[in-house]
Amino acid sequence: MNYRALLRHETFLAVLLAIVLVVLAWQSDRFFTVANLLNQGRLMTEIGLIAIAMTFVIATGGIDLSVGSILGLVAILLGVFWQNVGLPLPLAIVAAIAAGTLAGLFNGLIITRFKVPPLIATLATLALYRGLAEGISQARSVRGYPEWFYVLGQGEVLGIPTQLWILLIGALIASIILAYTRWGRTVYAIGSNEVASRFSGLQVEKTKIALYMASGFAASVAAVIFVSRVSTTRSDMGTGIELDAITAVVLGGTSIFGGRGTVLGTFIGLCLIQALKNGLSLAGVKGDGTIMLIGAVLILAILISNVFERSGSR
Amino acid sequence: MMSEAVAQPARRLRRQNFAQRLFAEYGQELVVLAAIAVLFVVVTLVNPRFVNPNNLVTIFSGNAYIAVAAIGMAMVIMTGNIDVSVGALIGVLATIAGTLAVSGYPIWVALVAPMFVGMAINAVIGVLVAYARIPAIVVTLGALSILRGGLISVTGGTWITDLPPDFLIAQKRFLSVPVPLLFMIVLTVLAFLWMRYTAFGRSIYAIGGNREAAVATGIPVERRLVTVFAIHGAFAGIAAILFATQLQVIQSTVPPNLELTIITATVIGGVSILGGSGTVIGSTLATILFATIGSALIFVNVSAYWLRAVIGLLILATVLADMWRRHGRNGAAA
Numbered sequence: 032m033n034y035r036a037l038l039r040h041e042t043f044l045a046v047l048l049a050i051v052l053v054v055l056a057w058q059s060d061r062f063f064t065v066a067n068l069l070n071q072g073r074l075m076t077e078i079g080l081i082a083i084a085m086t087f088v089i090a091t092g093g094i095d096l097s098v099g100s101i102l103g104l105v106a107i108l109l110g111v112f113w114q115n116v117g118l119p120l121p122l123a124i125v126a127a128i129a130a131g132t133l134a135g136l137f138n139g140l141i142i143t144r145f146k147v148p149p150l151i152a153t154l155a156t157l158a159l160y161r162g163l164a165e166g167i168s169q170a171r172s173v174r175g176y177p178e179w180f181y182v183l184g185q186g187e188v189l190g191i192p193t194q195l196w197i198l199l200i201g202a203l204i205a206s207i208i209l210a211y212t213r214w215g216r217t218v219y220a221i222g223s224n225e226v227a228s229r230f231s232g233l234q235v236e237k238t239k240i241a242l243y244m245a246s247g248f249a250a251s252v253a254a255v256i257f258v259s260r261v262s263t264t265r266s267d268m269g270t271g272i273e274l275d276a277i278t279a280v281v282l283g284g285t286s287i288f289g290g291r292g293t294v295l296g297t298f299i300g301l302c303l304i305q306a307l308k309n310g311l312s313l314a315g316v317k318g319d320g321t322i323m324l325i326g327a328v329l330i331l332a333i334l335i336s337n338v339f340e341r342s343g344s345r
Numbered sequence: 346m347m348s349e350a351v352a353q354p355a356r357r358l359r360r361q362n363f364a365q366r367l368f369a370e371y372g373q374e375l376v377v378l379a380a381i382a383v384l385f386v387v388v389t390l391v392n393p394r395f396v397n398p399n400n401l402v403t404i405f406s407g408n409a410y411i412a413v414a415a416i417g418m419a420m421v422i423m424t425g426n427i428d429v430s431v432g433a434l435i436g437v438l439a440t441i442a443g444t445l446a447v448s449g450y451p452i453w454v455a456l457v458a459p460m461f462v463g464m465a466i467n468a469v470i471g472v473l474v475a476y477a478r479i480p481a482i483v484v485t486l487g488a489l490s491i492l493r494g495g496l497i498s499v500t501g502g503t504w505i506t507d508l509p510p511d512f513l514i515a516q517k518r519f520l521s522v523p524v525p526l527l528f529m530i531v532l533t534v535l536a537f538l539w540m541r542y543t544a545f546g547r548s549i550y551a552i553g554g555n556r557e558a559a560v561a562t563g564i565p566v567e568r569r570l571v572t573v574f575a576i577h578g579a580f581a582g583i584a585a586i587l588f589a590t591q592l593q594v595i596q597s598t599v600p601p602n603l604e605l606t607i608i609t610a611t612v613i614g615g616v617s618i619l620g621g622s623g624t625v626i627g628s629t630l631a632t633i634l635f636a637t638i639g640s641a642l643i644f645v646n647v648s649a650y651w652l653r654a655v656i657g658l659l660i661l662a663t664v665l666a667d668m669w670r671r672h673g674r675n676g677a678a679a
Contacts, residue, residue: 096605141661145668148618150427154609155664159657166651270601274429278486287480319498326490333479 040284040336044299047332051303055310062310069192073184073260075305076194077102077253077269079298082276082283083205084249086297087242089280090209091221092289093149095243097138098250098276100160102269105131105254107164110173110264120180128251134160135247139240157273161266168266176262184259194256201249206294214238222289279304282329284336303328373615374627376666380659381634388641395644402523404640405633406515409525410435410587411603412632415610416536417580419628420573422611425553425620426474426481428467428574431581432603433492438463438585440496443505443595446512455512460582466492467578471571489604500597508593515590525587532583533629540625549573553620610635613663634663 056063081098088095105127112123134156141152186193209215217238220228229235250269258264283300285292304325311321388395414431421428438459445455466488473484515525540546551559552566560566589595600606614631616623638659642652 141665145665147664147668150618151612151664154605154612155657155661157605157657158609158653158660162651162654162657166648166654169648169650274486274489277482278490281483281486287482317498319494319496322490322494323498324494326487326492326494329490330473330479330484330487333483334473334477337478 041293041296041299043336044283044296044303044332048299048303048306051306051310055306055314058310059313062313067309069195071305071309072195072198073192074309075301076192076198077257077260078272078275078279079198079301080201080249080253080256081246081272082279082297082301083202083294084242084246085276085280086283086285086292086294087205087209087218088149088246089277089285089287090218090289090292091239091242092225093142093239093242094153094277094287095135095138095149095246096153096273097134097156097160098246099269099272100157100164101131101134101247101250102254102257102272103164103266104134104160104167105251106258106264106268107168107266109255109258111167113176114173120177124255128248128255131251131254132244132248135244135250136240138247139243142243143236143239161270164266168264170266173264174262176259180259181262182259184256184261194260197252197256202294202298209294218242219290222286222291224290275304278325278329282332371615371624371626373613374624374630376663377614377627377630377634380663381630381637384634384637384641388644392644395641400640400644402526404636405529406523406525407591408632408636409529410515410584410591411607411610411635412529412629413532413587414581414584414607415614415628415632416532416625417577418607418611419614419616419623419625420536420540420549421481421577422608422616422618423549423553423620423623424570424573425556426570426574427608427618428470428485428577429482429604429608430470430485430488430492431577431607432599432605433489433496434463434466434578434581435585435588435603436597436599437466437492437496438582439589439595439599440500440505440597442512442586442589443508446508447505452509452511456514456586459585460579463578463580463582463585464575465578467581468571468575471574474574475567475570496597502597504597505595506593508590508595513590513593515587525591528583528587529629532580533625536625545569545572550621553617553622555621606635609660613660 052063061067081102085095085098108130109123109127112118112126113120116123118126138149138153138156141147141156142149145152147155183193188196209218217228217233220231220233221235221238225235254269257268279300280292280297281287281300282303283292283296283298285296307325307328308321311324316324385396394400414435418428418431441462442455442459445458446452470481470484470488473479474481515523517524519527540549548559548564548569551562551564552569556566588599610631611623611628612618613634614623614625614627614629616628635656638656639652642655643649647655
């Protein structure tokens with residue numbers, strides 16, 4: 032029954048997405064073009080990568096508010112490692128991503144070892160990591176990367192934006208892990224009943240630490256793509272991206288209390304948000320009006336899906 | 346002589362009990378208070394100008410609106426809910442107040458309207474949380490987008506200027522006490538007493554502590570939740586007035602991450618994110634702690650760029666100290 036409830040939410044979302052696409056295509060002839068759609072894919076990759084990792088975190092009943100700050104910190108570190116420390120760029124990328132993953136590990140350790148609720152732990156590290164980014168950067172930005180680096184954020188592979196490949200492959204691997212592996216089932220088990228999972232011999236702590244590391248890793252990869260896309264580093268990069276990612280995850284049907292959610296749902300939620308943002312701006316609605324509509328869609332989608340679910344389960 | 350020998354251990358026992366009770370009941374408040382005291386002593390030793398009355402007034406009254414908003418947030422979090430939209434709400438309410446003030450309405454209307462609008466908006470949020478059973482974080486995440494987007498599309502990012510002087514109450518003094526400070530202290534004390542000694546106030550703790558038990562006791566949980574959200578909206582309205590009237594202009598933006606600052610102050614002050622415990626005295630003390638940290642770092646010559654990193658580190662230290670204290674107590678009880 033739980034499985035059928037899941038299916039219903041995603042079906043409902045997909046229908047909603049289809050309606051939105053049709054309406055937007057009818058509103059503006061510039062919307063439903065290959066070039067525009069691919070460009071939108073480019074724009075949603077950073078939030079997308081973070082949202083996929085966030086799906087796992089929220090499915091265990093946790094949350095990670097520090098991802099935006101990790102993104103900013105990694106972007107700054109990338110510039111510093113390359114320009115100030117003098118590492119070759121590929122090595123600087125690896126080192127910066129490793130640092131971001133460590134930041135995620137630190138979150139995981141605070142949450143599991145010290146038993147700090149995830150909301151508070153990541154609220155504290157949100158302030159800490161952003162502060163580190165500001166302190167290290169001293170408001171300087173790093174520009175002038177070699178040409179090949181821009182392929183990541185501005186180039187194409189086989190006619191499709193490079194980062195969209197990363198997002199699609201990441202989403203595919205993540206959905207297989209979550210749906211079909213023992214490890215993925217552990218995620219749901221922890222989210223449904225953490226105490227029972229522990230008594231069943233599941234490695235609750237290790238799984239959680241790994242998830243917060245994965246979340247840090249995803250934010251780090253997003254940071255590198257972000258820097259490549261906008262050609263510069265700034266310490267305020269990624270501010271507020273955590274709320275966008277959480278919106279996509281929740282819209283995609285992942286229960287904020289844990290135990291339920293799929294990568295596919297998150298992906299559809301992402302597409303829906305991006306389509307609304309883009310389509311409405313083409314139709315002449317200002318960006319602020321779009322933000323309002325996304326807020327309304329979030330509340331209504333959960334409201335409607337709640338109503339369906341309750342009538343279905345009784 | 347004999348009575349003294351008997352009385353002494355008894356007195357010591359009683360004193361210990363009192364200290365233990367105080368620590369058990371107000372542990373986090375005491376930790377925050379101690380942190381403020383240590384900070385004051387250290388910074389004053391480094392730079393005596395820190396305790397200059399002018400500086401102290403600036404620190405406390407400039408941040409009083411955060412403390413006022415944190416009172417309402419504390420109530421919401423105590424019921425086991427959360428509100429991430431309050432920063433955007435304060436921005437909207439400040440703009441409403443300013444617009445009313447410059448378009449010729451009586452000053453008192455401009456000052457009172459934000460409270461009622463805040464109550465109305467948050468009552469809707471409360472209904473969605475309590476009756477439609479949508480998790481508070483989802484509802485308020487949506488409300489955050491709606492309010493923030495609405496604010497910018499209505500104002501177009503323009504500032505409100507030419508505010509009438511009578512409107513700027515945050516810059517006034519009452520009995521030589523700055524008005525924001527007065528609001529912060531009076532509202533904190535009133536809210537603390539209300540939550541501790543009235544049936545409604547106790548029911549907030551009951552709902553957060555164990556919702557099913559609260560229902561079984563006959564507490565109208567849904568109605569109470571809507572009321573708590575509405576009260577939180579009223580506090581946001583007062584905070585908006587204090588925020589809007591502290592400068593000569595009203596910008597259409599609030600400090601970034603204002604809602605996270607308010608939530609952090611509440612939580613560091615000892616309100617459990619799981620609901621059911623904490624006091625508003627703690628949240629106000631935590632706001633004072635943040636304000637003190639921010640100002641102290643400037644006085645000990647920490648580079649402005651490192652300010653937020655140090656604040657983040659101190660927040661983390663406070664959180665870990667709190668966890669260590671709680672586990673220590675659990676260990677002693679077990």
